[in-house]
Amino acid sequence: MKKMITLISVLALAIPVFTAPSASAETFVFQSGPLTNLDPAGATVNGGFTKFTTKGGMYMQQCIAPVAGARPATCSDELQLWISTKGEVGSVSATGPIAFKVASTITGRGVAVDCTKTSCGIFFRLDRSATADTSEDLFLPITFREGAAAPLLPADVVTVTLNTKPLTRNVPMALAYRQSAKIVATAQSGLPVTLTSLTPECSYVNGTLTALKGAGQCALAHRTAGNDKFAASSANYPFILEPGTQKVERATKELKKGKPKAMPAESNFGEVITYKSLSKNCRVELNLIESQKRGVCTIVATAPAKEGMWLALKQDLRIRVS
Incomplete structure (x- = not known):
């Protein structure tokens, strides 16, 4: 079944309502007022979602018509909304009314488009949570009546x-x-x-x-x-x-024979570090290291991971003993 727009007559008010279902999975339905004969000086498409996708948030953008199988080449830098059910800063609620502003001229990524001469419309797509997923992509054409258009300003790059x-x-x-x-x-x-x-x-x-x-x-x-x-x-x-990368910061790089020296007790993320000597001539107790012989001391530093925050630490350190 192809994506389509169905015109429904509302008998009580005699106002046309446009319903835009997603075809393949039909996971969202958007209904709005007229999308044709809009004011070229600026108009607002009022509508809302009667059914919203469970895959994440969505972007609504005014764009030029896409070529079959591709997303629009140019979309407005300004005429766009982020729709979400989670209430993030900058988003519009998917459960409330949607007021989407459109214009007869748009600018995007340095390109200016006259939508009275080029086919334009409202483009729906999944948001940043699924940028490569095109299953919810939907383009609704819009048209403008004759009249004075808003001034076309170049896009700000x-x-x-x-x-x-x-x-x-x-x-x-x-x-x-x-x-x-x-x-x-x-x-x-x-x-x-x-x-x-x-x-x-x-x-x-x-x-x-x-x-x-x-x-x-x-x-x-x-x-x-x-x-x-x-x-x-x-x-x-x-x-x-x-996850972040734990490390030993400001680690000791030199030792004096017979003189213990302290290593950092915690990683850069505050986890307690455990040290172990890999050299027979070095002794480690807690975070103190000591050697009775000149040469090189090799020790390994470890610290646990924290789920959803940082990775476990395992770092070999070579310390010169003089």
Whole structure:
């Protein structure tokens, strides 16, 4: 069964309602008011989900019509919503009314599109939790009546990097627990770029994004306000969270023969470290190491993992004895 739009006459109000079911699995149904003859100066499509997918959240975006078998090549940077049942910061509830703004001109990734001349519509897709899953992809065409369109402003090209590596909107990147992650964002317009963490699993403060868990997902959002020369811009950048790597910080690298020296008692994540000597000329007691012979002392440091946070530690250390 192909995806389709069914026009239902509501006898009491005589208002057309458009129902958009997903075809293959039919896991969501969206109903709204008219999608044709919309105001070119700007309009709002009011509707809601009578049935929502259980696979995760969804994105709604105004996009150009996709080529068969592919996703739209251009979608608006600004005219989009994140729909969720979990109430994350920046999301709209899937159980409440949906007010989706559309326009006869859109800009996305530096491309400007006139939707009175190019086929455009509302595109549904699963959110960052399943970016490669196209089972819920659905495009609903919209049209605009003749009239004065809103001014077409060029898209503002915003670049966001993590440790100098560019981020791609809606494409997940791995981020480990407590990993050093410096964020830099610049806009072609020169306007300030506002960055916000959308989920409690990560925090964003003064240019640093920090994963507070070692499993799950989080997301960073950017927004520019726009001005009389550039359109406003917004985007989400998802992250797949991974366990952090424990290590021995500020470990002793040299010993004096016959003089014990303390090794760090805890890992970088606060786990108690257990030390064991692998060399006959070295003796370890708790975190104290001592050698009665010059040469090299090899010890192994271990610490337990914490599920959903960090990996177990097992690190060999070579210490020179003089």
